[in-house]
Structures are given as structure tokens and as C-alpha cells.
Amino acid sequence: MDAPAAEFAVREAGVHSESGADRCLTAVVPLDALLPADSPRVAGEDPRHVHALAQLDARLPPIIVHRSTMRVVDGMHRLRAARLRGDDRITVRFFEGSEADAFVYGVRLNTLAGLPLSPADRTAAAERIIGTHPQWSDRLIASATGLAASTVASLRRRCAGSAQVNARTGRDGRVRPLNAAEGRRRAVALITAKPHASLREIADVAGIAVGTARDVRQRLRLGEDPVPKKLREAESRTAADTSMALRATPVPSAPVTTGGEQPLPNLRRDPSLRFTEGGRALLQLLSAHAMGGERWQRLVESVPAHRTAMVAQAARNCAEAWQRFALELERKGA
Template identity: 50%
Template sequence: MKGQVAERTGLSAVPEKVPIARLVAADSPRLHGEHADHVKALAAMDTPLPPIVVHRSTMKVIDGMHRLRAAVLRGEEALDVLFFTGADADAFVLAVELNHAHGLPLSTADRKVAAARIVDSHPTWSDRRISAVTGLAASTVATVRRCSSERIRQSNVRVGKDGRVRPVDGTEARMRAAELMTANPSASLREVAKAVRISPSTAKDVRARLSRGESPVTPRQRKRDDAPPPVRDTAAGFVASLARDPSLRFSESGRVLLRFIGCAAVGDEQWEEMLHGVPVHQRETVVQLARECASAWLGFADRLESRSDRGAAS
């Protein structure tokens, strides 16, 4: 995996020994930071720890904060480091990809918040491309994208895993192609396709539909456009928005809140999986605990709503 990532991102292939004092704590995709037990387990290992990955321009740790903490516990003064030389946004993508590929897995809430950040920083990436990085289903990434649509810049194209650029909404592209063909009947299919960023075969279909007096948009696309808009999963969007707030992300109490409230980002499919995963003999216990958790959150919401903001964190 490391070799594939290095080839794809320009990650250095040969580790360098770097003093720990020069390294900076990561902008980790983990909402709750490092796991102390995992750090202790790594520190107790007799074998050398694998190299960590560091952003060369900022010296921030991209992948390996648990190994860094373990090295400090061991009393080591330097670590083997692989350097990454890309942009900050690409460094975060790499952090998510590496954490998804090995080591202590990211939680579902971690990955959904990470997906929201990647949608923000790489708006032309397709849902499947972000899915491959985060380990989420493409449909889940699409939900996160919809929840984030009011806060981020949107693009009418997506760049897939293969690097090809494709239009998000073929309806709009077909309409623009029809307008060009009507205004300039002598334009070639390739000229029209290039101008509106569709395939020559789609341009050919648009011209054929116009010649038959039909709409340039296919019946399937018209049916989809007439359908009611999907219900937005606002919980995932709210959690992603909260996680971007430095006053929460970089305070201990804030990280605890984000960790617990992350359950709100669980999608319908995951609730369904958990529902069927509860054994019959534990059903009553889980029902009671779920109701107690709901009651506790309602009490927290009531207290927060009536709290005086005097002396509260700004």
C-alpha cells in the first residue's frame, strides 16, 4: 500500500531520520485524537516502529501520531520519516487514505467528517473517488456532499478515479449542446462535445433527437428531474460543520463533545445494520440504554438552550 501511495502522490520512498523535536502534531482526521491504550501498546513493542509520514513544508505529522507518542514514551529522540511535498489539502487526503488503509481504523464519524472536508477542498472529485479514500460507500459520500452543498462551492463536473472529467448533470450539458447546434448547425459533433464537455456519442444523440423534433434530454433524465428532491441527512452535515470549528476541535471538552455527538452522523443503512445485529437476549437491555442515552441528550439540549452565555467559551 505504501508503495502505491508513494507512486500516486509523490511520497518519498526512502525514510530520513528526523529529530522528534522538529515534528508538529497533526491535523488528524480523528475527532477524539490519539488512543492512549494504542500508544502504550506500540511503546511496549520490541520491534522498531515503521516510518511516519510528515508534510515537508509544515513538518506536521500526516500519518503516525500514535507511533510518535509511542516513541516519546520510549525516550527516543528521532524517528524515521517519509516526507510528503504536496499542498495542505492533499496532505489531509493522504492522512485519511493512510489511516483507512492500515493501523487503528477511523470511526464512521471520523470518515464522514473527513469526507465533508475533502468535498470542500476537492469539489470536482467524484463520490467514488472520495469513497476510495475514506472507505465510505459512494452513496454516503453523496449524502455528505448534499449536506455540504450550501456551504461549499459546487462544480458541474466531477473527476473520477481514472482522472477523466465528467459532467454531474447530463441534462444541463445536453441543453447547452442543443443551443449550440441550433445556433450553429454546421458545428461538428466533436466541436460541440468539447465546448460543453460531453462525449461525441452524447452529442450525436442530442443531434438525432433534435432532428426528430424530440427533447435533447432523455426520458429517464426528465423523470429524474421531475422527482421530488431527496431528504437531506442534515445530521452528517451538522457534525462536519462542528468539527471544523477550532474552538471545539482544539479543546479537550470540544473533542469529547464531537466524539459523542458523532453518532448523529450514522446513516439509515448503519442504523438498520445495528438494529438487526442486536441479539434477541440483549434486546431489552439495548432498548433501555438507548432510551437513557436519548433522555440524557434531551436533558443536555435543554440545559444548553437555557444556559447563560456569560463566561461561556466564545
């Protein structure tokens, strides 16, 4: 048991099966032991709803509290009503899990019962969940936020900082690749290299379902394109959207620095870097990335449409690696 909850007499409450959350425990805790909710409500709590709850004679359901942080997950209106009545303790149900999962759980509960979330609340919650759970499908996020899957898809396209993933988990718990065409092409390569491979082996290596592997093999035997027309069209639309986004994004003409002086020319003249193996390798890498806007644009135009997403992800991975490198240098120099 975590230290903040150690003083409480905790009793087993079973599994809260409503949302697939981890095991929950109930306890009666002091109000002062609780932290405010990381609430999905953009405007905060509604004072009228708080007063209405405070006037009820019936016992209110337990509020949900994140066990490891003692932060309210769901039930801020009930907590404020308890304070208004002069109570010093309240019944809580503990949520076991990460803070990100606790937020999703709170959003889901607010879409099922209690004071409804506003459209702005649900939209803001969906944008946050897209960032914390990028591997979730649009339909899964929609089911948690009460939005349409098409709305979540639109929000995901607008979230420039959202992580890129190759597969997503659906509402049924199954993981499906985003680009089904690529999985089929991997299957073609394996079937060509190993004609007698089993369907299970093809499916496992290519990351596709056994039924998809069977369909690919059958199409090859009939001389048909292993990628159905609808998948090719969807792939073309995605590539076109990515290409338009790249063209719409301005490319800086020169590397941006915090000071008025470009550091690379000075680094190139530094003997401590020029005359050591590691220093020369570092200067070569820095020089390769210190390109002007025209060269960057030529590289953008050289990427074929069907590889834009993959190259973009590779570029992001490189950028993240350089960012970690910069942070390590700053810590070293601190």
C-alpha cells in the same frame, strides 16, 4: 529543501504509489522538529495502541510528514510510541503537496492500514474533504474515507457551506458535468446554429463527451427529445430539492447590522456620496440590495424550478463579491 528540513540528510525513496501522492522522501529527524498531526481522529490517539506499539521489538514503518510544515500526516501513534520509548529521532517519509491534500492522504492511509478510523472519524473527514475538494465526486471521496458513496452524497447535501461546482472529478480522473441535461441542451443550440459542425467541435463547446454529442445529433434526426427521460427526471428531482431548501430557509425581513442604526438612510444623506458619480453608483447598488423580506420572497418565487441552482450560485457569487468589498473597506479604515 524547506528550512525545517535543511539539516537532515534526505535520501531518495521513490514514488509512494499506493495513493497517487506526490514524490515522497525519507529522512531521520528529531522528534522535536515535528508538529502534531491534523488528525482525522475526533477523539485523538488511543493510549492503549501507543503502549502496544512501544513494546514491539520490530522496527515500525516510517511516519508520513508534510514536508513544507513538518506536520505529521500519518503516524501519531508511532510518534507517541517513540517518545514513550525515549527515542529522540524517528524515520519519516515526506509528503509533497498542499495541506488539504496531505489531510486526504492521511485519511486514505488510515482506511487502508493501522488502527481503523471510527465511523465518526470517517464522517468528519468526509465533511472536511467535501469543503476542501468540492470538485471531487461522491465516489472519489468515499474511496478516500471508507464510506459509501450514498453516505457522502447525503453529507454533501447537509453541508450548507459547500461550494457549488458544475462538474466533478471521478475515481477514474475524468471530469463529468453534474447536470448532463444542460450539456445536451448546449449541444442542441450549437447543432441548430451550426448544422455541419463536427462531433468533436460540438463536444468541446458543449462540455460533453463525443459519444454524447453523437447521441444528441441522432435523437434530433429522429425527432426525439435530446435529453433522455432519466436525465429529465433527475433534473426535476434536483430542482424540487433545491426549491424545498429555499422555502425552508427563513428570509430576513430587513438587512442585519451590528449596531442599532440602519446605515443606508444616513449614507443617502451624505453629500460626499450623493454628489459624486462613484458615490451615486454605490448608493444605487446598496439600495437595490436593501430589500424587505416580502420582496425577496417574490424574487424567490419568480425563479423557475429548472434555474434555481444557477440563480443560487449567481447570488452566492454576488454575496462573495460584496464580502470582499466590505473587507477592503475595513482594511482602508483600519
